[in-house]
Amino acid sequence: MSDQEQYNHKAALIEDLLAAPFIAAANANSKMAQEQVRFLMETCFDTKEDSFSPKMISLTIRKNNQSETQPDELLTFELPLITIIPFNSLCVKEINVKFDMEIVSLAPKHVAENDETGKKNMEMRGSVAASKSDDSPTQKRHQSKMHVEITGGTIPLPVGLTTILKFYSNNIQLKS
Amino acid sequence: MNQTLQCPQCKSEITFNAQALIAGATFTCTTCECQIRMSPSSMNQAKKCTISLLNLRKKSLKNKRYGKF
Numbered sequence: 001m002s003d004q005e006q007y008n009h010k011a012a013l014i015e016d017l018l019a020a021p022f023i024a025a026a027n028a029n030s031k032m033a034q035e036q037v038r039f040l041m042e043t044c045f046d047t048k049e050d051s052f053s054p055k056m057i058s059l060t061i062r063k064n065n066q067s068e069t070q071p072d073e074l075l076t077f078e079l080p081l082i083t084i085i086p087f088n089s090l091c092v093k094e095i096n097v098k099f100d101m102e103i104v105s106l107a108p109k110h111v112a113e114n115d116e117t118g119k120k121n122m123e124m125r126g127s128v129a130a131s132k133s134d135d136s137p138t139q140k141r142h143q144s145k146m147h148v149e150i151t152g153g154t155i156p157l158p159v160g161l162t163t164i165l166k167f168y169s170n171n172i173q174l175k176s
Numbered sequence: 177m178n179q180t181l182q183c184p185q186c187k188s189e190i191t192f193n194a195q196a197l198i199a200g201a202t203f204t205c206t207t208c209e210c211q212i213r214m215s216p217s218s219m220n221q222a223k224k225c226t227i228s229l230l231n232l233r234k235k236s237l238k239n240k241r242y243g244k245f
Contacts, residue, residue: 036232039228039229043224043225043228044225055221057218057221059212059213059214059218060212060213061184061211061212062212063185063208063210064210076215077184079181081225084192084194084197085226
């Protein structure tokens with residue numbers, strides 16, 4: 001294997017290199033979401049065979065009576081525990097990734113033999129740039145450096161979960 | 177963090193703080209002036225849930241710090 005081939009082997013596709021921090025953040029979010037769901041199911045729901053029913057908490061409501069002779073009315077209503085616990089806080093809120101990248105090769109993309117489109121796409125390979133002090137004069141000749149800044153953010157709570165919470169909140173009934 | 181709850185009496189929104197509610201605070205509806213508070217029987221259950229959530233957050237922060245995520 002020539003030196004150039006060895007160097008290309010270390011390099012990754014540019015798109016893979018750019019996507020890697022997002023994939024890492026998405027994986028982190030996924031793990032946290034799994035933990036959150038496990039917590040939600042264990043803490044806020046009761047398991048009955050194959051179904052889950054929300055754990056309810058009761059709140060008392062004191063209605064002030066206008067007349068001083070009558071005592072205040074005390075009523076009870078129930079609502080699911082899930083509605084008062086703020087759940088949407090365990091996630092990667094924003095990621096900021098900054099790094100220098102060097103393009104180490106540019107070659108025609110491998111096209112399948114039966115591909116009749118005739119397109120000849122180019123494939124760029126790169127790697128995370130070494131610090132300036134590590135640059136050797138021979139490497140500099142073959143490389144092109146790029147400065148990459150990626151910013152990502154999260155989206156609000158899923159519509160499905162928001163709908164469930166709204167549904168619960170809108171169906172609060174007085175118990176007694 | 178403040179949250180809202182629909183008043184079962186007049187259907188307007190009551191702003192409350194979950195942690196304060198669980199700790200026994202009373203919140204008043206600005207429209208009908210009725211007061212809501214958590215029943216003592218539910219307080220333990222809600223407190224347990226809050227503690228579990230805090231532990232989960234601590235665990236998540238610890239994992240992030242040590243690069244486990």
